[in-house]
Amino acid sequence: MNKLQAMEVFVEVVDTGGFTRAADNLQLPKATVSTLIASLETALSVKLLHRTTRHVSVTADGAAYYERCLRILSDVRDAEESLSRTRLSPSGRLRVDVPTGLAHDVIIPAMPDFFTRYPDIQVEMGCSDRSVDLVEEGVDCAVRGGVLVDSSLIARRVGMLDFICCAAPDYLRRYGIPAHPRELLQHRCVNYFSSRSGKILEWDFTRDGERLQVALPGLIAVNDTNAYIAAGVAGLGIIQTAGFVVDAMLADGRLTTILDDWSIDPLPVHVVYPQNRHLSAKVRVFVEWIAELFASHPGMRLPKAPPPAARAAPSPLESAV
The missing domain is CATH 3.40.190.10 (Periplasmic binding protein-like II)
Known part of the structure; x- marks a missing residue:
């Protein structure tokens, strides 16, 4: 049995959900596909697939093996690719x-x-x-x-994100517009918590040499970008987010910027x-x-010179990326 061919056949069967379609895609006789899968199961001493007359599904062992096969086949293709x-x-x-x-x-x-x-x-x-x-x-x-x-x-490093504070107009009508970051302590803010640590992330502000980093009160904390923005639009509190994420909502009036005279540390973006x-x-x-x-994106471009300070940890804004 050609083990690599058997892996390729197994992956195709799982991807297509059947022996017939896999055989067609691979231009192999259906009997060959069945034989290779059976030989693979015999060699591994596990059942990889559940078979009925109408349906083929992967077993728990098969699902784990499928993921390994994907990696192995990808590495083989990469090795061939590098030499061709x-x-x-x-x-x-x-x-x-x-x-x-x-x-x-x-x-x-x-x-x-x-x-x-x-x-x-x-x-x-x-x-x-x-x-x-x-x-x-x-x-x-x-x-x-x-x-x-x-x-x-x-x-x-492929980009830098600039951030803004904003809130729904209805929220600002009800609770007022803060003129200084310290006034946020008397407001409701939508918090963002780290998926890794569960810690609620602090906000930072800089102006004329004054720098503040504050933990803010809020009724809700989330760890997903879409939920974070939705909470702001719903009037649950003030949010701090990457500007490009809410451009459309600022344009149509669903959100309004605040504390525009304060800067927020930009967030570097990398491909790793x-x-x-x-x-x-x-x-x-x-x-x-x-x-x-x-x-080419106005909200993502790298600055010509490094920023004065780089954010040491993601912010509600890890959300916004």
Whole structure:
């Protein structure tokens, strides 16, 4: 039995949900597909698939093996790619992870351009505000906001996010407009808590050499960008977020900016990938494409000079990325 071929067949059966379609896609006789799966199960001494006359589903062992097969086959393709001319036309499955806000507002809307350039790449994009373990979860690269703390990752800075404070007009009519960050202590704020530590994150402000970092009262705390913005629009309190995320809501009046004469530390954005993993052509072109995309986005561009201070940890705004 050719083990790599058997893995490819198994992955195709799982992806398509059946032997017939997998055989068609791989241009193999259905009997060959069945034989390879049976041989694989015999060699592994586990049942990988549940079979009925109408349906094929993966077992618990099969699901775990499927994930391993994806990684192995991807590594094999990457190794071949690095030694062949296919580097000029990258292909294959690319697993990336991006923060919710960036996915929704910046990356997803631009993906048609990426697929026009690289039609042979299939992207699996995880969208969340949690920090995934790239190696453990088999992710090729990730976009992350904030100062990086994982020294095992190679990082390329691709953007900087500027932040604003804003609230729903109805909230401001009911509770007033704060003129100084200290007045936020008498207001309701929507808080954001870290998915890693569960800690509610503080807000920072700078003006004319005065710098404040405050923990603020609030009725609600969330750890998801969409929920965070929705809470602000619903009038649950003041929010501090990346400006580009709420541009449309500021334009149509759902939100109003406050404390405009105060600065908020910008948030660096990086693309990261494991240092012990070969930078395949598909990862390389995705990283370059992200860098190009952010360079042309008014809310993401890198400054010409480094900012005076970099945020030491993500903020409600880890949300906004």
